[in-house]
Every structure is written in structure tokens, then in C-alpha cells.
């Protein structure tokens with residue numbers, strides 16, 4: 001493999017291709033909390049790759065498990081066949097998951113997990129004789145990946161507008177919960193905003209409850225810039241869904257596996273979903289894998305008809321791929337053996353103190369956090385939205401720290417192995433960048 005490839009043929013995802021190719025940033029290797037670029041620069045990873053490398057990079061136990069699996073069983077179809085690893089993984093995941101989430105359906109990404117969950121919800125109502133429940137409700141500012149289902153229930157307009165004529169019909173959206181005029185500089189969950197969940201009742205009544213299949217939200221909206229749910233908000237959604245026979249889907253692609261200081265956001269916020277989507281931290285980012293965890297009653301509803309008949313017409317060539325299953329099993333072991341969810345809870349106040357020290361720094365209009373995720377929102381530069389955050393990103397990178405920008409917000413979601421000195425380094429570097437830019 002060359003370290004100096006031709007850049008042009010690669011059509012990069014979610015990237016300004018032309019500016020990237022004019023000034024590329026290429027990673028050569030990674031270990032623990034650090035990347036090393038092809039120029040030999042060591043970069044402290046403030047975003048766990050992309051909210052995914054929760055155990056840190058190239059964890060030896062995860063690497064070893066993938067290597068051993070690759071040399072033993074490279075592939076086995078998931079259709080009418082299997083391999084022991086994926087069954088073991090389903091068992092371990094459903095043991096870890098809260099409540100009655102007793103079944104796991106495997107996908108290859110968060111986007112596929114979301115579209116799978118939406119299909120399970122629609123099909124569940126149909127197999128129970130309620131095929132009239134076809135409406136899906138998402139939320140403004142929600143991110144649920146890039147499948148047609150995900151962008152339809154998603155609430156980020158740049159992701160929708162190029163495809164707007166072809167989005168799923170029958171989708172409505174809850175209002176978002178991002179109101180810094182009420183909630184600026186909140187540590188953890190805002191006091192204000194639970195009433196925004198009441199809008200679900202209005203939406204449901206508008207369409208007639210018997211037409212609504214499912215509501216999907218991220219417990220903490222990640223890609224929109226770490227929007228922490230107001231106290232009581234998720235419980236209200238649960239109550240309204242229960243009242244009307246609507247399934248509640250939590251998209252935990254980001255919040256699962258320790259990010260909020262427990263195994264899942266639904267544990268942290270003590271609200272039980274009917275379906276949960278997971279990915280990213282499932283394999284600590286090492287091999288693509290996603291899954292939908294489903295309540296026992298949902299799975300059971302499908303188990304009718306002749307026993308040889310396919311119950312759910314859905315699946316992927318790489319569902320439960322042996323390499324991904326091996327990586328996930330090793331990741332779960334590492335999370336448990338190294339106490340990484342507990343570590344995330346321990347380090348959360350350290351991250352909170354550090355990021356909130358940026359209150360009053362130039363351009364900062366809000367700071368928010370929960371667990372090991374935090375956001376620093378900047379006032380957009382007049383006439384040049386996004387540029388201020390991008391300038392901070394570039395300066396931080398030059399100063400050996402990787403942060404993420406989403407709009408004019410900086411997001412931090414470090415690997416759960418981060419230490420105090422590394423948190424200080426990240427926040428000090430951001431502070432210096434904020435002072436240096438206009």
C-alpha cells in the first residue's frame with residue numbers, strides 16, 4: 001500500500017472534496033488516544049474517530065480477535081446459516097441491554113440499523129393486523145444516518161434537501177429541543193423543555209393515533225451538536241407512545257456503549273424503548289457493524305405462520321459478519337474488563353469542568369455536556385456561517401488535537417480511556433484557537 005496515493009478518484013463522503021484534495025489530512029496509524037498522520041504528526045483524538053472508537057484505537061485485544069477470526073472463518077452467510085460468534089454476540093448484547101430488548105438483528109452500519117428498525121416497526125403493526133399504522137415521526141435536528149428512511153425521519157435539512165422529492169411519505173417531525181435562550185451553559189440535562197414532548201400528542205391527534213407506527217429520536221442528539229434531553233422529556237415521549245400503541249425507537253448509535261456514562265442512553269435517562277439502534281461503539285469502530293435490539297413482544301409477534309417460512313423479509317449479505325462479530329465480542333470484553341463505562345462516568349465531571357471553563361471565551365455562546373460528550377457552540381461569523389468552527393478545527397489540528405465541527409458547534413466525544421491531562425490538552429487547545437481567530 002502506497003502512503004502517497006492519487007487523491008482524485010476517491011469521492012469522499014460528507015466532505016468538501018475539492019478543498020480536502022487541495023490540502024489533504026491523511027492518517028497513517030493509530031494507537032490508544034492518538035492518530036499519527038502520514039507526515040508523522042501525532043494527533044490527540046478528541047472525537048473517538050467519529051464517536052465510535054470507545055476503547056481507544058487498535059486495542060490489542062480487539063486487534064487480536066479480528067486477526068484470529070480473519071484466519072479462521074472469513075465469511076458465512078446469515079441466511080439459513082450462521083456461525084457461533086454472532087449467536088454469542090446476540091446473547092451478550094441482549095444481556096447488557098435494558099428491559100425486554102431480548103433480540104438482536106444485525107446490520108453493517110447505523111444507517112442500516114435505522115432503516116431496519118423503521119421496517120421492523122411497520123411490519124410489526126402489519127403482522128398484528130394493524131397495517132394502517134404507517135406513519136413515522138422523527139424530530140427536527142435529528143440525525144438517523146443516510147438511508148431513505150433515516151433521512152426522512154431525520155431533521156437536518158442539508159441532508160434532506162437534495163433528495164426532498166423522494167423522501168418517505170407519511171413522516172412528521174417533533175420540534176427540536178435546542179433553545180439556548182432558556183438552556184445556555186447547562187451542565188447535564190436542562191431543566192427547561194420537557195413540555196416540548198407534548199407536541200407529540202398534538203402530532204398524533206392531527207394524524208389520528210391509529211395511523212402512527214413509531215417515533216424515533218436520539219436520546220442525545222449527537223450530529224446536531226450534543227443536544228441533551230430536558231429533564232422529563234424522554235419519559236413524556238414514552239408515556240404518549242404507550243397511550244396510543246406507538247413504538248418508541250431510541251437511536252443509540254452514538255449514545256450506546258458508555259458515551260453517557262452507562263451502557264446505554266436509555267439506562268442513563270431511565271426510559272425503556274421498544275427498539276434500539278446501535279453501531280459505532282459496538283465494535284469500538286474497528287469493523288463496520290450495527291444492530292437493532294428489539295423487545296421480546298415485537299420478535300414474538302413475527303413468529304407465526306409455518307415454521308419454515310421467512311418471518312421478516314429483510315437482511316444483508318454481511319449481517320453478523322464473522323469479523324464484525326469477533327470485534328464486537330472483544331469490544332464488549334474490553335468495556336467490561338477495563339470498566340470503561342464506569343470510567344466514562346468518572347471522567348464526565350472532569351470533561352464538564354474543562355469545557356464549561358470556556359464560558360466567556362471569545363465567540364462562545366453555549367457549552368453543554370453529558371457523560372463523555374460535550375459541545376461548544378460559537379456565534380457564527382457574520383456572512384460566513386460554519387467558517388469560525390472550521391477555523392478552530394484547523395488550528396486545533398495544527399496543534400495536534402482532533403475536534404469535530406457541526407455547523408458552528410465544536411463537538412467532543414473522546415475515547416472512554418481519556419485521562420485528565422488529555423482533557424485539559426484538548427480544551428486548552430480549543431481555548432487558544434478561539435483567542436487566535438476572528
Ligand code: PLP
Pocket residue numbers: 108109110111112114143144145146218222223251252253254279280
Ligand atoms: N444514527 C445516529 C444517531 C448517528 O449519529 C449516526 C452516525 O453518526 C447514524 C445513525 C448513522 O450511522 P452510520 O454512519 O454508521 O450509517
